[in-house]
Amino acid sequence: MSGGSSKNGAPKTADVIILGAGVMGASIAFHLARRKAGRVVVLDKDHAGSGSSGRSSAFIRMHYSFPSEVQLALISLKIFQHWRDIVGEGGEFRKTGFVRIVHPGETETLKKNVAMQLSLGAQVELIDRHQLKELEPDWQVDDVELAAYEPDSGYGDGNVVANDFLSRARELGATYLSKTRASDFLVEAGRIKGVQTDQCEIHAPIVIAATGPWTRPLFQHTGYDPPIETEYHQVAILKNAPTMKPAGAACIDSVTATYFRSDGSDKFLVGDFYGKRPVDPDNFPQRASDTELEEIIERAARRVPKLENAEVMRGVTGVYDVTPDSRALLGPVPGVDGLHICAGFSGMGFKISPAIGLVMSELILDGIATTVDLTPFRPTRFAEGKPIKAEFEYKDD
Numbered sequence: 001m002s003g004g005s006s007k008n009g010a011p012k013t014a015d016v017i018i019l020g021a022g023v024m025g026a027s028i029a030f031h032l033a034r035r036k037a038g039r040v041v042v043l044d045k046d047h048a049g050s051g052s053s054g055r056s057s058a059f060i061r062m063h064y065s066f067p068s069e070v071q072l073a074l075i076s077l078k079i080f081q082h083w084r085d086i087v088g089e090g091g092e093f094r095k096t097g098f099v100r101i102v103h104p105g106e107t108e109t110l111k112k113n114v115a116m117q118l119s120l121g122a123q124v125e126l127i128d129r130h131q132l133k134e135l136e137p138d139w140q141v142d143d144v145e146l147a148a149y150e151p152d153s154g155y156g157d158g159n160v161v162a163n164d165f166l167s168r169a170r171e172l173g174a175t176y177l178s179k180t181r182a183s184d185f186l187v188e189a190g191r192i193k194g195v196q197t198d199q200c201e202i203h204a205p206i207v208i209a210a211t212g213p214w215t216r217p218l219f220q221h222t223g224y225d226p227p228i229e230t231e232y233h234q235v236a237i238l239k240n241a242p243t244m245k246p247a248g249a250a251c252i253d254s255v256t257a258t259y260f261r262s263d264g265s266d267k268f269l270v271g272d273f274y275g276k277r278p279v280d281p282d283n284f285p286q287r288a289s290d291t292e293l294e295e296i297i298e299r300a301a302r303r304v305p306k307l308e309n310a311e312v313m314r315g316v317t318g319v320y321d322v323t324p325d326s327r328a329l330l331g332p333v334p335g336v337d338g339l340h341i342c343a344g345f346s347g348m349g350f351k352i353s354p355a356i357g358l359v360m361s362e363l364i365l366d367g368i369a370t371t372v373d374l375t376p377f378r379p380t381r382f383a384e385g386k387p388i389k390a391e392f393e394y395k396d397d
């Protein structure tokens with residue numbers, strides 16, 4: 001392949017182009033660079049972590065109802081735990097433990113999912129209301145029959161993960177172009193030839209779109225329409241009330257339809273299950289609504305009553321990229337050889353991003369992802385009428 005670069009310093013050719021430097025694009029770049037995949041170029045229309053990744057609540061947990069997702073979460077946990085050794089950067093992983101509370105009618109489903117997670121190697125146990133109260137004395141747990149508890153889980157930081165992966169990928173030879181938007185794919189006779197950016201053309205035989213909520217419009221000339229909807233979410237950051245326990249467990253609670261966790265030693269984060277669709281990812285409120293945050297906190301306070309006296313410090317707003325089965329589209333795009341998609345992670349991508357980079361790099365370099373089978377996530381599954389359905393799915397999965 002011929003080399004050279006455009007006037008703005010962008011290379012004219014590459015072996016692999018990755019669109020998007022969120023946790024996914026950066027993770028793919030890291031894993032490809034680690035395997036010496038040739039000239040890897042990462043483009044971001046803005047900067048690393050500026051999309052959903054930098055706004056993520058960044059929960060790290062193993063509790064999923066679909067086994068492949070548990071596998072991806074487990075591989076990722078190991079990478080989060082050994083970040084400096086593997087990635088060579090500082091990282092940010094806080095082990096607080098994680099609790100999953102389900103609707104009282106779904107206790108049997110919880111048991112089955114925990115059994116499946118244990119069989120895959122997750123550290124998880126079922127705890128009853130008394131054990132939960134002992135673990136988290138501030139929580140109101142009268143309605144809880146059983147909960148799943150993961151002592152090793154916690155939370156991270158989307159900005160740190162995207163930037164650490166990207167820094168290491170660059171040290172290993174990848175090229176990064178910020179403020180460079182891909183406006184279209186270059187396709188010839190059913191094969192990807194590269195991308196048209198707002199500054200130049202870059203040619204490559206492999207292109208991966210890890211473009212989060214911006215993905216759908218990018219594909220408009222390809223003949224493949226990724227079924228990704230955008231959904232607006234709001235998150236509250238509160239100052240701990242004086243008597244609140246610092247660094248308590250993270251929790252996803254179906255009863256209050258909220259999720260919450262500590263945020264450092266003196267803050268607390270509360271998020272909502274529900275969001276509004278559609279939303280323009282380039283133009284959505286940067287400031288959360290005070291009334292809506294109050295309503296979310298009120299719900300979470302049914303579980304953590306001390307939140308009623310906690311002061312709201314700020315809100316975080318962000319956009320999910322949601323598919324009809326809430327699972328990502330991973331792999332080759334039909335009709336365009338060499339073009340791959342890695343998007344549609346809903347509110348769940350952060351915790352699996354280290355493993356997603358690994359399996360996407362296997363798919364690109366070996367033709368098949370071997371660490372975890374990606375076939376269920378194939379982009380054609382909806383057209384085939386085969387969305388992912390876990391055996392023991394929760395009503396609000």
Ligand SMILES: Cc1cc2nc3c(=O)[nH]c(=O)nc-3n(C[C@H](O)[C@H](O)[C@H](O)COP(=O)(O)OP(=O)(O)OC[C@H]3O[C@@H](n4cnc5c(N)ncnc54)[C@H](O)[C@@H]3O)c2cc1C
Pocket residue numbers: 019020021022023024025043044045046047048049050051052053054055056057058059060158180181182183210211212213214215218233234235316317318319320342343344345346347348349350351352
């Ligand atoms: C409020 C909120 C809370 C969340 N909480 C959690 C959580 O607790 N746990 C969890 O696991 N997940 C969570 N998520 C989901 C998780 O953050 C996302 O799944 C993950 O960050 C997706 O990463 P990404 O790299 O696919 O997308 P993004 O981070 O959105 O990155 C896409 C990048 O592509 C770039 N881009 C887009 N179009 C172009 C183009 N045409 N050319 C060049 N560049 C382009 C963008 O600038 C952006 O940087 C949350 C998300 C939000 C919004």
